[in-house]
Amino acid sequence: MMIAEGDSFSLSIPVSTAGLVGDATALIDWGDGTTSTGTVTGGNATGNIKIVLDYSLDSSGFFGNSASDPRRVKLQQAADAIVSRFTDTLDAVTPKQFVTVKPRIFHPSQGSPAKVEGDLFALPENPTIAANTIIVYAGARDLPAGTAGVGGGASISFSRTCIPGAQCNEAIANQNAIFSRGEPGVLASPATDIAPLYASISFDAPRKSLYYVGDDPSEIPIDGLDFLSIATHELAHALGFGTSDSWNTVTTSGSFAGTNAKAAYVGSGNVPLAPQHWAESVPAGQPSLMGPVIVGNARTAFSILDFAAMDDIGWDVVDLSATAAGNHVYADDGDYTISVTISGAVQGDIVYQDIRTVRVDNVAPTLTVVGNRTETVNQPFSIENIGTFIDPGFSNPSSNPATVEEFPFTIDWGDGTIDSGTATVDQLGGRDGTVTEGSFDGSHTYTTTGNKTVTVRVTDDNNGASEKMFTITVSEPPELILELDIPAIDEDQGADAATLTVRRTGAAPTTDQTITLSSSDIGEATVPATVVIPAGQTSATVSVAAVDDALLDGVQSVTISATGSGVSGGSVDVQVRDAESLSASFTGESTNEAGTPAIFFVLTRSNTDVDEAITVSVVGVNTTQLDLATSIELPAGVREVRLPVQPIDDDLPERSIRFDLTFSATNYDSASASFTLLDNEPAKFQNPVDRFDVSNGEGVTARDVLLVINQLARQTTPDLDPVNDSPGESFFDVNGDYQVTALDALQIINQLPRLVDEGSENLEAENLGSVSTEAVDHIFQSGDIFQAVASDWDLDDRDGEIRLF
Structure with missing residues (x-):
């Protein structure tokens, strides 16, 4: 079969579960140093027959005294390996009228070392045996040289005590029922079936230490004897292989003519026989446990051919055919030979060696490269992940030799320069369907402008290659252009005196670009150390800060410069005006x-x-x-x-x-x-004797307030001219400021209460100043200011003046 690396290979093969005990499982060796568990469908059917092992005659103690003795465990496994596959129904055996049952076996622990068979031993008469049960007596003795075990059936004899007629007829019927256990072919002539009551099995006691009773066949010593294989072989004899009447029925001229065995035999015609065994040529050509010689230091299961013979002598054998299946992903190309081991859950292994060869073809990696781009002449550049790839193959440390996926790459920059290296494996592939992923970077410097075709190639460890191209446009380096929003600043304008725009010509960068800024005179103007032109943009702005140096230095010219990787620098001048004061x-x-x-x-x-x-x-x-x-x-x-x-x-x-x-x-x-x-001269329009006495001679009264109020109503200007004017009969300038205002009246108003009561009232009005409206309002809101001094006066403003009547 042929598949591509990385694809899932599905295996499905016919197998047999013959000789296994317990549900079968599959272990698949995929030929690449790895194994996995497969599935087994079918072949797990079991029947009703069971063997009860009786150790009462084990006089040498070969099988110990515990049910957990490893020899007892292995002997039961051997019994189950055979009879669990039989679907026969054996009737129970019970004492019956008019007939006496006299069973005899070869004693498993007694007999001459020169003879294979043990001494005949009579079992109790008229036994009781459960349905579907066969009793096998086990023991050990000194067996002849070269014999590791011996198994055989029992002889059953009957005696009838009856009156001729109905009783004797019943006695014969009872005898036949016990002998056939419900299997009519046992009574046929010639016999076509078998239904044993008893059997015996014996092992060579002197070689007890050589019997291997472990589970792992690989640990059988070179001079050891696999107990499980020997026990299974001898139990097959005890169950009729080579020893039963029905066996003799299907043998002829030194060969076995059973239909099922002939179908399972890989040769043609009848299956060749040696006495009570297959001929030596049979196990040499196909798996079989029932040849005349057992390889002691190997484990051999009861085979399809062996079971076919049991079927032919009368046992009803279940369908032992099954299908083993599994899926696998091969890491690398090559030819791989698959082997499958079918194991029973309790015991038994069947190895199907080199049953299938798979050819796995290499698959080239799939390459992806970056898109077209622009670079600058004479400027080094790097392209991260210039090439990325996936590959269905993966490393297999379990193979012999181990394989490691490596991916050499080349980058032809299109200017005569070719770089090479080994790609980085970013993700390891695996049998779970994960693909191998890798990548590699590239760095270069172009010395000429123009369009360059870049060829990228990646190769796997089996020379599978993938190649892709893209274009790099190489251009002159872009320039930095600096622009100010105003050409001149004052040195006292502070941090945001002007705005500087740094502009990059050419295409916008694909990543953020940091530009370094500097000022030729940081004592006059400063800029940030750097500014970043964001990816996809061509400009950025910063503030220019003015510096007040406290020097009388006039207008200073400051050069602001900008530099950056891969661009030509730029500058601009700003005039810094002096700001001394x-x-x-x-x-x-x-x-x-x-x-x-x-x-x-x-x-x-x-x-x-x-x-x-x-x-x-x-x-x-x-x-x-x-x-x-x-x-x-x-x-x-x-x-x-x-x-x-x-x-x-x-x-x-x-x-x-x-x-x-x-x-x-x-x-x-x-x-x-x-x-x-x-002025330090006396106020010309203020009463020199008492400044509150406006009327000059009558003392301070409410009349003085009225005189000021009338003057306020009469005058066109509040100002008094000390140079050209002279005071008249009244001194209106109470506060001496050469103005007649409401303040003058208010100061008198405030003075009047002081003359009556030292407590004073409403000095607040005086503090309001000369704004007459506010001051007068304040006074009249304060209460009846004339009540104390002029409660008997009437006021009349009919002609616009306030007069006293």
Whole structure:
């Protein structure tokens, strides 16, 4: 038969279970160093007959005293190997009227060493024997030289005591029933059947130590005697092989003419005989236990031919034919010879040697290669699993010699370079249908551009090969192009001053590509150390961080560069503008013309390199009010100056002046600072005696509040001009700020309760400032402010003024 490696081979052969005891199993030697259990269908049928072994005559103790004695165990196995295959039905034997049964056997333990047969021994008369049972007496004695065992049947004689007529007729019928045990052929003339009551078997006592009673035939000593084979042979004689009347019926002229035996015989015609055995030529040509000589150091089972003879002499033998089957996967190609051993569950083995030869053809591996791809000239590259393959063959360490699957490969890169190696086996194949899987990688560097046809080839250990091709397009290396969203940044813009885009020309990479970034001056601008262009993309972005170096260094040009494996580097320049600044402040919010309280002006430049002096211009200085130059110099080595504020006291009443000054210098961001200059002369429009006495002479009353309220309604501007105006009869500027506002009225309102009760009321309104609407609302929400001092007044606003009646 022929199959391919890796395919499942199915074996099914006819076998026989002859000579086996117990259900049959199959062990298949597949010829490649491996074995497996097969199935056995059929051949396991058993019958009713059983042999009861009687050791009461074993006077030498050959079989010991225990049922577990190995000789007793093996003798029972031998008996079962034969009679378990008989389906006969033997009637029970019981004493019957008018007849006396007198059985005799050859004594198994007594007899002359010169004679094969033992002494005749009379058994008890009129025995009782169960149906389908044969009693065999076992023992041992000194047998003639060359004889390892002897087995034989029994002689049964009868005596009748009867009155002629019905009694004697009954006596004859009873005699026939006992003798035939229900098998009519026993009484036929000539006899065609057999139905024994008793038998005996004897072994050579002096050679007791040479009998092998183990289970493994391979352990029989070279000078040993296999007890099981000898016992089975002798029990066959005890059951009629070569010793029964029915045997004689089918023998003629030194040959056996039984129909079944002739059909089982591999020769032609009758089966040749030696006395009571097959002729020596028979076991030489086919398996048989019943030849004249038994090979002592080998185990031989009762064969198909032997059972056929038992069938011919009257035993009803079951169908011993069976089918052994199994499946196998061969690891490698070759010619394999199969042998099968059929074993009985209890005992017995039959070996079918070299029954089938299988030729297994090699199957080449199936190769898969990567798809077409692009690489860069002069750039080394590696391709993982450039080739993967499967193969139905697999290593077989059990074969002789052991086989190991190896897969050499070659890679022709299409530029005159050929690499070779041995592939990695990633998965071991097996008989369970798992295929062998393997792979190999490739590395190369092309020195020229163009389309390269790559040829990949993998070969198995029997020169089965598979070849595949793909194309690599070799191109010039891609470039890195750097782009900024703005060309210039300020050094104080921080971490996200600008966005850098790193772009890769050419096809998008199939894996993530790491690009290394650098700045030519990390004191001005920095970028991350790396940026990753993801697989399938051609660009990535990062932030450019500005660095404030606190140096007065003007505009600096910084080069940002990018490099990466397999690409040409790129760069871009970014201008970093200086961001130095001035800061200015006053140590107080205000001072008066007399310089009280004293405050100072502080001017600072931000840079730390102060090797050069700078001139700072001051805008917003009123030189008639303030002694401050319109330019200030910060000398070399000086970062900050602190100057006293020197107001000019002009002895003129005037309103407070707010100075908003701006300071600027070349290459610096300007700064601003403010303070208020307060007049130190008495307020011109405030009562110098009592500032709450608006009416000037009547004391502080509610009328003063009304005067301010009327003035608020009358005036077009709250401002009072101390230079061109003079106070009239009333002093409206209660708080001296040269303005008439609701605050002036509120301060009087708050003063009125103080004059009556030191507890005071509603100082909160005064704190609201000069926003008249809010202040007045607050006062009127606080209660009747006039109740204490003017509860008897009436107010009339018919002409728009509040008057006293």
